[in-house]
Amino acid sequence: MRVDIISIFPEYFAPLGVSLIGKARERGILDVRLHQLRDWAHDVHRTVDDTPYGGGPGMVMKPDPWGEAIDAVLATGQDAPARIIVPTPSGVPFTQRLAMEYAAEPWLLFTPARYEGIDSRVMAEYGTRTRVDEVSVGDYVLAGGEAAVLVMIEAVGRLLPGVLGNACSAVDDSFAPGAMENLLEGPVYTKPPEWRGHGVPEVLLSGHHGRIARWRRDEALRRTARNRPELLAALDPRGLDKHDLKL
Numbered sequence: 001m002r003v004d005i006i007s008i009f010p011e012y013f014a015p016l017g018v019s020l021i022g023k024a025r026e027r028g029i030l031d032v033r034l035h036q037l038r039d040w041a042h043d044v045h046r047t048v049d050d051t052p053y054g055g056g057p058g059m060v061m062k063p064d065p066w067g068e069a070i071d072a073v074l075a076t077g078q079d080a081p082a083r084i085i086v087p088t089p090s091g092v093p094f095t096q097r098l099a100m101e102y103a104a105e106p107w108l109l110f111t112p113a114r115y116e117g118i119d120s121r122v123m124a125e126y127g128t129r130t131r132v133d134e135v136s137v138g139d140y141v142l143a144g145g146e147a148a149v150l151v152m153i154e155a156v157g158r159l160l161p162g163v164l165g166n167a168c169s170a171v172d173d174s175f176a177p178g179a180m181e182n183l184l185e186g187p188v189y190t191k192p193p194e195w196r197g198h199g200v201p202e203v204l205l206s207g208h209h210g211r212i213a214r215w216r217r218d219e220a221l222r223r224t225a226r227n228r229p230e231l232l233a234a235l236d237p238r239g240l241d242k243h244d245l246k247l
């Protein structure tokens with residue numbers, strides 16, 4: 001998968017050089033290319049923002065530099081154009097399902113903005129040529145889109161074949177479609193068996209896989225009921241069996 005990112009803070013993406021995503025890049029599973037938006041701002045100050053039409057606080061990112069930058073990136077592609085992802089508080093929710101959809105794309109182009117966002121004509125322009133998704137990573141307001149892009153690339157990158165070792169699998173993730181979809185992860189434990197007077201649930205030491213699976217599901221249901229009751233309402237009743245906890 002090829003990923004292009006256009007930003008006025010390309011240095012923000014240094015974390016994509018470490019850990020899971022860094023190794024995926026070294027192994028050629030992920031090809032991440034960074035672009036400095038100001039390279040397409042031709043005035044002496046390399047200006048990328050201006051005052052909003054209609055007045056109001058803050059500044060809006062000018063369409064010209066973004067248009068030239070996106071054209072330049074798309075021109076380097078051979079086949080279908082990249083799917084463009086615009087982080088914004090006003091977007092559709094970024095979910096595990098959307099992450100899985102993105103993981104199946106050959107080429108993503110992220111356009112993290114700053115200020116109050118990008119002139120809306122840019123998304124309108126590219127919406128005539130390719131998929132343009134305005135996406136929110138949560139119901140809170142960041143200072144810009146770069147952190148949102150880091151979140152999305154990590155969530156998508158870990159789903160790419162070969163990125164997670166065989167020992168782990170994204171199939172069992174919380175929120176992954178299937179029996180555990182819309183359930184939160186339950187508690188996890190490792191050695192030592194006793195730590196500062198805290199033991200480990202006996203069932204996890206029993207070696208009885210059926211009971212362990214049932215206990216984990218019960219704990220996932222309990223934690224979901226406690227922390228995200230609205231997800232329980234969305235739980236597919238066919239995913240619940242008669243042995244499930246009556247919460």
Ligand SMILES: COc1cccc(Cn2ccc3ccc(-c4cc(N)[nH]n4)cc32)c1
Pocket residue numbers: 087088089090112113114115116117135136137138139140141142143144145146148
């Ligand atoms: C666009 O509307 C805005 C209104 C007030 C402030 C800002 C700041 N800002 C600039 C670019 C930008 C990109 C993404 C986000 C963002 C995404 C999520 N989930 N939260 N915050 C915030 C961004 C934007």
